[in-house]
Amino acid sequence: MQKASSWLLAGVLGTSAATSQAATLEERMAAFEARASAAENRAALAEQQTRALARELQQIKLSTPALQPAASTAAVISAPALDTRLAKIEARQQSIEKQGSSGHLTDGFSFKGYARSGLLMNDELGGGRGGPYTTPAGSVGGAVGRLGNEDDTYMRIDLSKEILAQNGTRSKFTVSIADGVESSNDWTADESNLNVRQVFTELDHLAAFKGNSVFENSTLWAGKRFDRDNFDIHWLDSDVVFLAGTGGGIYDVQMNKNWRSNYSLVGRNYGDFSEGGINADVESYILTSNQFFDSGQWQWMFNGIGSKKNDIGTRTNEAGLTPADSGLHSMLANHQKDFFGREGFFKTALLYGQGLGAEVKNIGSDGELIDDARALRLALYGETPIAPGWRIGPSLLAEQSKDRYVKGDDYRWMTLNVRLANAINSNFEMAYEMSWQTMDLDPKGYMQRNAVDGNFWKFTIAPTFKPDVGDLLTRPELRVFASLMDWSSDLDRYSSTDNFGKSDFNAGGVWQYGIQMETWF
Template sequence: MRSAVCRPWAGFSLLLLSTQLFAAPAPSIEERLARLEARTSSAEARASAAEADAARLRREVQQLNQQIGGRLPPPTEQALDQRIARIEAHQQALASAAPAADSSTRASEHLSDGFTFGGYARSGFMSNGSGAGHGGPYLTPAGSVGGAVGRLGNEVDTYMEAKLAKESQADNGTRSKYLLMLADGLETPNDWTAAQSQLNVRQAYAELSHLASFQDTPLLRNSTLWAGKRFDRDNFDLHWLDRGIVFLAGTGGGIYDLQPTQDWRINASLISRSYGDFGTEEKKDIRSYVATLNQFFDQGRWQVMLNGISSGQNDADLSSTKTTPLERKSRVNKSGFSPATGGAHGLFAYHRPDFFGREGYAKAVLLYGQGLGAEVNNIGADGDLLDQARTMRLAFYGHTRLNQDWRIAPALIAEHSQHRYVPGDDYRYMTFNVRLANELSSNFEMQYELSWQTMDLDARGYDGRQAAKGDYWKLTFAPTFKAQTGDFFVRPELRLFATYMNWSKDLDNFSATDDFGQKGFKSGGDWQLGVQMETWF
């Protein structure tokens, strides 16, 4: 009996002995000293940054003294002295606390410091009586030239963006940022969509801001340098239509926030885009280049944006070197006309931080473009435009609160363009959209959207498109759950919706490849039901 009872204890003793034998050895004195030196170096680096800040403040005091020809008024100098004292105290605290910090904890904090994750996503389905679903802000004939309609209860895709960013600060105070953005969009509702995926790197760029060597130059002090592939920082869109008012994107570099005066700031950039590979045996990558000067006045309330677009090879010889002179040909668009090799684009905008004295905001924008600039939204992106192409667009939109329980977001956009792809073609449309929200609890509201678009299009046969004239309208009811009601832009939102849309019969014949006129989706009225989520952060 005794030996049987002792067996478990003997096994336990053996386990303890083996654990001690195979346990990791205690750190040597050299390893402990190395860790202490690493912690001390980290504290010294932060202390150096604090010293640089203190020195910069002292330089500013000296410069101000020189400018006014004497010492600063006592209260101002005293306040700056107090700021410097706080920085020096913080420096001493960092130096004294560094040896006590745990190295593994410090390493973990360093890896996560400055890292952010953001994104946007929408996903849902819609179906009409025949079991099919047709939709999208650009489903009308005017959508072929950017004429979007209301998006609520009118989206059938899954689209997502994921943004990963890392920010850091050098010892001299200069800040850096790297951003990577992935995006994917597709319409299939399946759970496994690798074969249909369009996963894409939409942005990959780096920035430098608060540059230490710029701090003594007022023009450059608040500027940001960037290079890489990106969306312009100051793009803005009309959310209710999923329509960019201005969208500048590509690969290049630039500088933000040059400050000639207190009420005038400037952005400048040069980016490149590609119109694709053309030719026979020797493929030619046709590039465009967009030079931008974007100016803001009166604290950003007024904006003037100028863009010059150049693509010297857009009508280049695409023939093989083996072809004879008689067989050689230049690049043409889908109707056989030589595209433009340059263009200009301009924007004039008024941004109100309120809705004419009420809660919300309001924007009014006028855009004009010619040649390659006649695509006034996606600047420099359409390589099939003719030299004589002209486009003018006017947009107004915003949102405000009607009363304690109701919010409203009106939008109006109108555009006229001529000679886009064929000499003599003519595109005219106007869209009016209004979204309403009735807050019924802290998590539930009823949303409504009315969208109406009128158009007069004469495509002259470009890409198989015919003339079309008529109206489209849509009405959507959307019971919506959200984390908290009270604002149009709080997300996520989970929506059920019912949408009724109808349009003029003449619009069914605009194109054999668009939604209108397809079997089961003709004029006469169509109900579509669905569910959708939308989120951003």
């Protein structure tokens, strides 16, 4: 009778939700115990911590009324408190498993990548032309919308291996391999651009920095890499800023609670030249300070660029002029975690450069710029839902640069782009993209290019399948598309070497069709 009363009391105090939660908790505990056992078998280093974890799990079982029917009401643990406790145990368990990962091929190994591949054709069943930089403004970074406008196969894979030392220091080695071709054939070895884009090593959680509030959470790195904090406008296939090269640096120096800093020195190469019996390996060096404030919402980046051999008579640019031997570059950016108070995100960046810094996107990559070169660029973009089942990704990219390669040259362009998606069901959406670009370019004869002034338009409709709708950046996507492009006839005479002006690709309206996959993970 007394036992029955205890059960009755427990039934009165417990709700059906608690019973359901208990079952869930028991499943989670069982999973934790299995993982603890596996970790113990893999690593003698983790034995003591695993035993402590098992004891704590047992204590939870004993103190949880749903698992012990006769428990008293004093032993009841609130669900939030229990969830918090379990979350802490799970974090400890993951740490234990990492400690025991040495010597196992899959432990600490990660595989990430990006790829796109598709077929692009015109309305006469000929090969399509295009690309995000297909317009005359593309020659100086003026990207346009990429949806239904890509005719290549490109892939990049990132392979990483992490190892945790006994003192808690973690090392990570990464190598990135990339390739890009425009052929539709299955065997493209003769056209391949296979390349190792990154190879570097990082060290973090350094035992030597433990207890130092400034460096405790810092990451040291050296090798060939992309800067960790580069960011891009995906709809345009254009980085807002792209710092890359070979060198080293330190991330996440915690200056105070609301201020962290990154510093690096990387090198780039402008090529090997021989003039007048002088052989020169022309190197460029970029010293970077990247400051983040208010939990990363504000970013100020400053770059000093030096290349002393770039103007000592070893080379000239394509205009026959002496290129710059130094430059400055700066960017002020704001990273909003919402879209003006709505769900989504929004980013703003203002970039300025002079000399070798006047290539404001790909920092230090252009050795043709002269000392007088100046450039100012504005980037705005974001994503948000606008109605049930509809999402929008607007972007604006604009730049004015002067005296880039020839004294008196002037390049002005602006791109407005809107990506829209309408979810039809859980795996299918209709995607749309509208782009408009205006440009006024006066290259002063640089590379036999002519001054032009005009506009470019593109509209794409793309029925799309994906694993889950509701986010413009969810991948993979499998899409078919149709694109209509047109532009001012004046743009056809910009250059004899670009797509515009060809007999089957000139102003008056061009339809292109295709099928494409795009993925990242």
